[in-house]
Structures are given as C-alpha cells and as structure tokens.
Amino acid sequence: MLHIDIPSRKEVIEKAKSEGKKIAAIYPIHYPRGLFRSFDIQPIEVWGPPKTDTKKANAHLQSYICSVVQSGLSFYLEGYLDVVDLIVVPHSCDSLQGLGSIFKDFIKPKQELVTIYLPREKDRENVEFLSNELKRIYRQLAEFCGFEPNDEKLMEEIKKEEEIDELVGKFYRERKDLLLSSREFYTILRSREYLSPDNFKSILEYTLLNASKVKLKKIGVVLSGLIPEPMDILDVIDETDGFVAIDDMACCMRRVYGKGNSNDPFEKMAERIVNGPPDPTKGNSFNERFEFLKSLTEIGGAKGIVFYNVKFCEPEYFYHPILKEKLSSAGIKSLIIETDINEPISQQTITRIKAFIEMLRENER
Numbered sequence: 001m002l003h004i005d006i007p008s009r010k011e012v013i014e015k016a017k018s019e020g021k022k023i024a025a026i027y028p029i030h031y032p033r034g035l036f037r038s039f040d041i042q043p044i045e046v047w048g049p050p051k052t053d054t055k056k057a058n059a060h061l062q063s064y065i066c067s068v069v070q071s072g073l074s075f076y077l078e079g080y081l082d083v084v085d086l087i088v089v090p091h092s093c094d095s096l097q098g099l100g101s102i103f104k105d106f107i108k109p110k111q112e113l114v115t116i117y118l119p120r121e122k123d124r125e126n127v128e129f130l131s132n133e134l135k136r137i138y139r140q141l142a143e144f145c146g147f148e149p150n151d152e153k154l155m156e157e158i159k160k161e162e163e164i165d166e167l168v169g170k171f172y173r174e175r176k177d178l179l180l181s182s183r184e185f186y187t188i189l190r191s192r193e194y195l196s197p198d199n200f201k202s203i204l205e206y207t208l209l210n211a212s213k214v215k216l217k218k219i220g221v222v223l224s225g226l227i228p229e230p231m232d233i234l235d236v237i238d239e240t241d242g243f244v245a246i247d248d249m250a251c252c253m254r255r256v257y258g259k260g261n262s263n264d265p266f267e268k269m270a271e272r273i274v275n276g277p278p279d280p281t282k283g284n285s286f287n288e289r290f291e292f293l294k295s296l297t298e299i300g301g302a303k304g305i306v307f308y309n310v311k312f313c314e315p316e317y318f319y320h321p322i323l324k325e326k327l328s329s330a331g332i333k334s335l336i337i338e339t340d341i342n343e344p345i346s347q348q349t350i351t352r353i354k355a356f357i358e359m360l361r362e363n364e365r
C-alpha cells in the first residue's frame, strides 16, 4: 500500500498561523481560491463536517434543512471555528443563503463575514456579474487585511489553481489504472479542501508517480452528489468488488474548472467558475448535466451512476426524474440513495448498493 503523509487540518492551520497567514472557514461550494490566497489567507473548507452533534444548530434551523448546513452551523456554535479569522458563505443554495443570513443577522460572528453571490447559467452577463462581485470581495478583503495585492499576484495565484486543475484532471483520467482504494483516492483528492496549492500538488504528483499501476478489473461507478460522506460509502462500494471510477460531486469534479481566457484577473476567476462543470446549484440545463454524466462514464470506464444525495437537498432532487429517464434511454443504469451525513449508512443502503453493483456485473457477462 502506498504511504502518503497528508497533514491534518489542525497542522495546516497551525503552520499557516505561524507564517502570519489568516485563516478563512469556507462553506460550500464555489469560491475563487486564488483571490483569498493572494491576501495570504489560507482557505479551510467546511463540508459539514459529518458526525457532528447538531443540537445547537437546531434552535436556528427548520427541521427540513439539510445535514450539511446543520453540521456546519453546529460546528461554528460549538467553537470549533474560533481559530479562524474569516467566515465565507457562498450563496450556493437557499439553505446556504439562509446560513449566511443567520450569521449576519443573529450570530454576528467576531470573524469577518464574507458572502458570495453566484450567478446561474453560462453567459457573458453572468461572467461580468461575478467579476464585479469578486471585485467587491477584493475590496472587503483589502480593508480587512490592510493591503492590496496587485494584478500580477492575483494572476500568479489563479495560474497555480489552473495548473492544479489540470493535474487533477490527469489524476481522474488515470484513476482506473491506479491501485488505490476509493477511500484512498478521495482522501488525497479532498485534501485540496485545506492544503496549500504547493503541498496538494506535490502529493498528487507523488501519487501519480508511485502508486502501482494495474488494470482494475472491478466494476466502476460514477458517484454523483455533494460529498462522499460518511466516507464509509466508499468502503461499501469497494467491498462489493466495485470502485468509484470518477465522480460528479460538488466537493470534487464540479470544481475542476477549465482555464479562463481573460487577461483581467477578476474576469478570469469569474470565467472559470461560471463556465465550470455543470452543477445543480448553478442551474445548468438537464441536457448539459446528462451529457456531462455520460462523458464521465466514458472517461472513467464506469458501468453505472450512484446518485448519493443529502436528504432535503432540493437542487439535487430537482434534476433526478428527468436525468434518470435520459440516462436510462441512453442505456446507463443509475441508483438514487439518500444520506444524512451525521448518520451511519443504513443496512438498507448497503443492500441496495450491493444489488446495484451485482446487477452491473451481471450485465457485463
């Protein structure tokens, strides 16, 4: 087994603090990493975390709010984010928009609160809208940090992210030939949520160079949804002699952006996000999502798609009926599973995944 030393979040925060950097806790989904880094701010993403006691958040939230937001708020209220200097809440969906309002109007955190309004659809007006929104955030960060990075510094950080996105693309393309369990693969990939770009890049390069190469004979699936949490889902798939060949997850593939064309750093950052992979929270069309999922099955050599949905996540559920129908017409089998990131995977879910992979295997014979 390949040994890779990935620092913990705590170690990354301590190191960043010792270097005089500020820390930003970033809620899901899309944000410009390079913009924060150009201010010497270390982004640490908060996707839940899973298995959080959500009692404290329940006083602020309706019972039909998803577990990602429940955990994210509880995590703050329990004091786990006391160490951070900024809280960033992108308005990715109604629940996260609500979370932003709770912070702003009720909690009034001691940290600097940054919200990001994200446009929908891929067009020129939306690139312009987001570019202006990023300029607003730049001014807020400049006031908070007491300095203004120039365009050169911004471009340098953006280009680092572009290079890493290319490398992540290679990691995905080679995945089916790498002797890594699904948990190992996603532990590496998701360390981008808190590592510095240089550290993450060196871990990816090391893995690509040193992981054993084999043609995996297992049944590959595409995992679609927000996050692979609880991560036991990955073990369940592997134990059934399957593996996650590629994904359509908000924390991973949906944030592997293409290069921006503009020479203006704000426009370039906006282009990357607006023109990125289709995402339910960006309101992309059914057809675009269908074509994207179809292409993922081809790239990953996957035999089916597992939609792994967080309970009460409206953006994801909105697409299912039509997507499932389109996939089925194209001969692509899919399975919809519901999850609460704070609860263990149920026996029923395990049975359904096993049956699904077994069915895909039968179809192969």
Ligand code: SF4
Pocket (backbone or CB within 6 Å): 028, 066, 067, 068, 069, 092, 093, 094, 095, 096, 226, 281, 310, 312, 313, 314, 315, 316
């Ligand atoms: S799981 Fe869905 S509803 Fe919850 S924060 Fe994510 S996108 Fe929003």
